[in-house]
Amino acid sequence: xxxxYGEDHTLLSESIARFIQNDYDFETRSRIAASDxxxxxxxxxxxxxLGWLAIPFSEDEGGLGADPVSVMIxxxxxxxxxxxxxxxxxxxxxxxxxxxMGGAEQRSRYLGDLIEGKIxxxxxxxxxxxxxALAHVATRAEGGAGGFTLSGHKAVVHNAEAAxxxxxxxxxxxxxxxxxxxxxxxxxxxxxxxxxxxxxxxxGFRAAELVLKGAQVGEDAxxxxxxxxxxxxxxxxxxxxxxxxxxxxxxxxxLRETTLEYLKTRQQFGxxxxxxxxxxxxxxxxxIACEEARSLALMATLSLDKSAPERRRAVSAAKAxxxxxxxxxxxxxxxxxxxxxxxxxxxxxxxxxxLTMIDTFFGDAAHHLDRFAGDA
Amino acid sequence: xxxxxxxxxxxxxxxxNRYGMTASGCGVATLLVRPDCIYISGAVxxxxxxxxEGRVVMxxxxxxxxxxxxxxxxxxxxxxxxxxxxxxVENGLELGREDYASWHRILYEKGWVAPGWPVDHGGTGWTxxxxxxxxxxxxxxxxxxxxxxxxxxVGPVIFTFGNSAQKARYLPRILSGEDWWCQGYSExxxxxxxxxxxxxxxxxxxxxxxxxQKTWTTSAxxxxxxxxxxxxxxxxxxxxxxxxxxLIDMRSSGIEVKPIITIDGGHEVNDVFFEDVRVPVENLVGxxxxxxxxxxxxLSFERAGIADVGRSKKQLAGxxxxxxxxxxxxxxxxxxxxxxxxxxxxxxxxxxxxxxELRALSRQTSGEEPGTEANILKIRGTExxxxxxxxxxxxxxxxxxxxxxxxxxxxWNEEPIGPEYAASVAPRxxxxxxxxxxxxxxxxxxxxxxxLVLEL
Numbered sequence: 001x002x003x004x005y006g007e008d009h010t011l012l013s014e015s016i017a018r019f020i021q022n023d024y025d026f027e028t029r030s031r032i033a034a035s036d037x038x039x040x041x042x043x044x045x046x047x048x049x050l051g052w053l054a055i056p057f058s059e060d061e062g063g064l065g066a067d068p069v070s071v072m073i074x075x076x077x078x079x080x081x082x083x084x085x086x087x088x089x090x091x092x093x094x095x096x097x098x099x100x101m102g103g104a105e106q107r108s109r110y111l112g113d114l115i116e117g118k119i120x121x122x123x124x125x126x127x128x129x130x131x132x133a134l135a136h137v138a139t140r141a142e143g144g145a146g147g148f149t150l151s152g153h154k155a156v157v158h159n160a161e162a163a164x165x166x167x168x169x170x171x172x173x174x175x176x177x178x179x180x181x182x183x184x185x186x187x188x189x190x191x192x193x194x195x196x197x198x199x200x201x202x203x204g205f206r207a208a209e210l211v212l213k214g215a216q217v218g219e220d221a222x223x224x225x226x227x228x229x230x231x232x233x234x235x236x237x238x239x240x241x242x243x244x245x246x247x248x249x250x251x252x253x254x255l256r257e258t259t260l261e262y263l264k265t266r267q268q269f270g271x272x273x274x275x276x277x278x279x280x281x282x283x284x285x286x287x288i289a290c291e292e293a294r295s296l297a298l299m300a301t302l303s304l305d306k307s308a309p310e311r312r313r314a315v316s317a318a319k320a321x322x323x324x325x326x327x328x329x330x331x332x333x334x335x336x337x338x339x340x341x342x343x344x345x346x347x348x349x350x351x352x353x354x355l356t357m358i359d360t361f362f363g364d365a366a367h368h369l370d371r372f373a374g375d376a
Numbered sequence: 377x378x379x380x381x382x383x384x385x386x387x388x389x390x391x392x393n394r395y396g397m398t399a400s401g402c403g404v405a406t407l408l409v410r411p412d413c414i415y416i417s418g419a420v421x422x423x424x425x426x427x428x429e430g431r432v433v434m435x436x437x438x439x440x441x442x443x444x445x446x447x448x449x450x451x452x453x454x455x456x457x458x459x460x461x462x463x464x465v466e467n468g469l470e471l472g473r474e475d476y477a478s479w480h481r482i483l484y485e486k487g488w489v490a491p492g493w494p495v496d497h498g499g500t501g502w503t504x505x506x507x508x509x510x511x512x513x514x515x516x517x518x519x520x521x522x523x524x525x526x527x528x529x530v531g532p533v534i535f536t537f538g539n540s541a542q543k544a545r546y547l548p549r550i551l552s553g554e555d556w557w558c559q560g561y562s563e564x565x566x567x568x569x570x571x572x573x574x575x576x577x578x579x580x581x582x583x584x585x586x587x588x589q590k591t592w593t594t595s596a597x598x599x600x601x602x603x604x605x606x607x608x609x610x611x612x613x614x615x616x617x618x619x620x621x622x623l624i625d626m627r628s629s630g631i632e633v634k635p636i637i638t639i640d641g642g643h644e645v646n647d648v649f650f651e652d653v654r655v656p657v658e659n660l661v662g663x664x665x666x667x668x669x670x671x672x673x674x675l676s677f678e679r680a681g682i683a684d685v686g687r688s689k690k691q692l693a694g695x696x697x698x699x700x701x702x703x704x705x706x707x708x709x710x711x712x713x714x715x716x717x718x719x720x721x722x723x724x725x726x727x728x729x730x731x732x733e734l735r736a737l738s739r740q741t742s743g744e745e746p747g748t749e750a751n752i753l754k755i756r757g758t759e760x761x762x763x764x765x766x767x768x769x770x771x772x773x774x775x776x777x778x779x780x781x782x783x784x785x786x787x788w789n790e791e792p793i794g795p796e797y798a799a800s801v802a803p804r805x806x807x808x809x810x811x812x813x814x815x816x817x818x819x820x821x822x823x824x825x826x827x828l829v830l831e832l
Contacts (some may be wrong), residue, residue, distance in 0.1 A: 001435065001436060001437060001438055001439070001505065001734065001738070002434055002435055002738055002741070002742075003434060003436070003731070003734055003735045003737075004434070004735070004738040004739055004742050005434065006434060009434065024451070069434050128397040148386060155509075156541075224787055236545070260832075263832060264831075264832065273832070274826075274830075274832035277823070277826075280822070280826035280830070280832045281819070281822045281823075281826070282820040283826060283830050283832060284825045284826050285822075287752070287825065287829065287830065288755065290754055291732055291749075291752060292725075292728035292729070292732055292756070293728075294735075295728050295730075295731035295734075295735055296724070296727060296728050296734040298731060298735070299436070299727065299731045302434065302435065302436035303436065303515065308774075317724045317727050317728075319726050320720075321725075321728055322607055326785065346771060367723060369717055369720050369724070370717070370720075371718050371722050372723075372724060373717060373720035
């Protein structure tokens with residue numbers, strides 16, 4: 001067992017940190033958030049050129065080794081920079097679904113372009129009323145001559161508007177919450193019968209509601225076996241959940257550091273806030289929350305290639321803890337900044353909002369606590 | 377300033393190249409590293425099949441050597457831990473001095489009684505991970521803990537600051553278990569503010585004459601010796617400066633031990649009174665008035681295992697057994713949604729603690745100095761311990777009420793009142809409130825972290 005970074009990981013981490021520092025400061029981020037697209041295609045191309053888009057893929061898939069620790073490192077730095085570019089929906093969800101479910105022809109059709117930065121993907125899965133139940137798919141897929149007809153409503157699909165292709169889950173058979181019967185389809189965004197209603201999210205990202213009304217896709221749109229997508233969906237979303245736990249660690253760290261700096265500099269009653277014991281202890285509680293969240297994000301990352309029950313348990317432990325520790329650190333960062341903490345001007349509030357929305361990503365603390373306990 | 381993939385490609389370097397292998401030569405390096413570039417592009421992954429001389433990249437699995445060590449410890453515990461002691465620990469019954477002593481002797485004969493000591497003083501030479509595994513296996517097997525006052529506290533002070541006569545006289549007897557020690561630190565007026573201690577030691581020829589009172593002294597009623605912080609210079613500029621570290625024979629005339637009964641009804645701690653106790657000057661450790669330095673060293677020495685993860689895992693398993701046996705609305709309590717979530721939440725906290733400790737251990741293994749993570753581990757470790765006792769109390773419900781101290785003694789043959797496991801639950805809950813108070817209260821720990829880590 002070795003839980004400290006090797007030299008290679010340290011180099012990777014420093015490299016990404018340097019990019020954030022030099023090319024992605026908070027002003028840049030704010031400008032990108034206000035743009036029409038909501039992310040910067042030039043930055044995305046830079047990610048591609050630097051090989052970052054290739055990190056989660058194996059060499060066979062045209063990638064760089066699919067090392068979960070490297071993804072963890074990348075996401076942690078993205079968290080520190082509050083990076084808006086759609087790495088999670090496009091690469092970790094869309095890309096990984098095609099890589100793990102698609103046939104050779106599908107993989108070569110999409111993955112090369114994805115890794116080169118030429119196309120964007122999204123994953124349309126969650127539905128209104130489904131809450132966080134991963135098998136809740138009411139969207140229907142009717143097989144017919146030469147393809148499938150899709151009908152349903154997909155909720156809060158990140159990166160849907162920018163995506164060239166959206167991976168959509170739909171059911172050919174079974175009850176709404178049954179694991180069997182779910183299939184995945186690669187749906188071009190311009191497909192007739194697919195309506196995309198885009199919006200901004202509270203944390204500055206872009207998402208959309210998808211309405212499918214008799215949207216037609218060809219047979220070659222089906223990923224993997226018909227009706228058998230659930231295990232892959234669960235495995236891919238678990239990897240993505242572990243990754244956003246690492247993103248959350250970066251967000252939390254930055255909030256904690258910023259708050260600590262404020263405690264040392266802000267003077268009230270003739271001394272720095274940090275001289276007050278009640279605030280010192282709260283700063284220590286924040287540190288403990290960050291350290292524990294980091295420990296569990298690491299445990300989850302290193303458990304991704306274990307058996308499915310071990311993987312589920314580890315990922316849900318990390319996500320459940322992250323939901324609670326993230327809320328605590330986010331709220332404390334705002335509180336300890338006083339009135340400034342609730343302003344749009346200060347970056348603290350933006351980090352707090354990201355942290356808060358990460359809790360809703362594929363299951364909040366309550367959902368994952370339940371799943372950890374063995375019942376979800 | 378960055379090298380792009382295109383630029384690497386122009387040099388014939390692309391994904392999949394075995395280029396820039398790390399110095400250890402381990403793993404399949406698809407990392408693109410050059411000494412002349414700022415930027416690296418790529419990822420590394422462990423190559424599980426590869427024989428590896430150096431460091432493997434980050435991984436969560438035990439090495440085969442560590443697994444073999446764990447199996448060896450497990451096998452030893454299975455054959456050597458006396459069944460009656462194991463049963464008492466498992467059932468939360470009282471342990472007597474003889475229980476601790478006989479397990480100490482068995483470990484001494486095996487050579488495993490002082491893993492933290494240097495090998496030439498009788499240590500095991502184990503790695504940090506081996507010590508962790510040893511603690512975990514001992515807890516899992518329901519072995520009693522080794523009383524820390526000799527092996528983990530005064531022993532290290534003596535082999536670090538003591539003279540050769542003191543080392544020769546005390547260390548072998550600490551190891552063998554012939555001498556039992558207790559710790560004379562706290563006083564009625566010196567708890568969290570330990571430097572405020574007033575027990576006086578005045579030089580009179582070849583002896584110090586000691587007068588004062590120590591309190592909260594665990595197992596003073598069993599001990600042969602006490603190591604004491606005493607005030608030798610009441611006029612020192614700072615309270616920390618006039619303190620000395622003195623070894624005192626508990627059989628000296630003028631010492632009186634009075635039990636303190638704790639809220640669980642048990643007797644672990646005592647008041648120790650000193651009235652004109654004459655202590656030979658050769659019992660002074662190190663220099664006069666430098667005792668505070670040695671005391672701080674002692675506090676920092678025993679960091680390993682401070683979170684007591686192994687014992688909490690064992691206790692949690694016991695809690696789950698109770699929850700499975702108790703009924704709620706005709707169903708096992710363990711199937712009650714709200715109780716199950718409380719246990720799950722606690723279990724996640726314990727996992728977070730475990731991996732925080734393992735991370736600290738990895739940092740130590742790779743040569744980093746231990747930082748103040750011990751303070752965090754103490755805070756969270758004791759919070760988790762207390763939470764387990766709290767949920768056990770909730771689980772047994774009304775059968776927390778009967779107070780039958782005899783039921784906690786081995787050999788009590790009467791019919792238990794309520795379920796057998798219930799007898800120790802409430803006493804344990806009450807007793808365990810001590811954990812966030814002793815060894816530097818959790819508030820003191822937070823103060824240390826705020827000062828030393830956060831620099832507030």
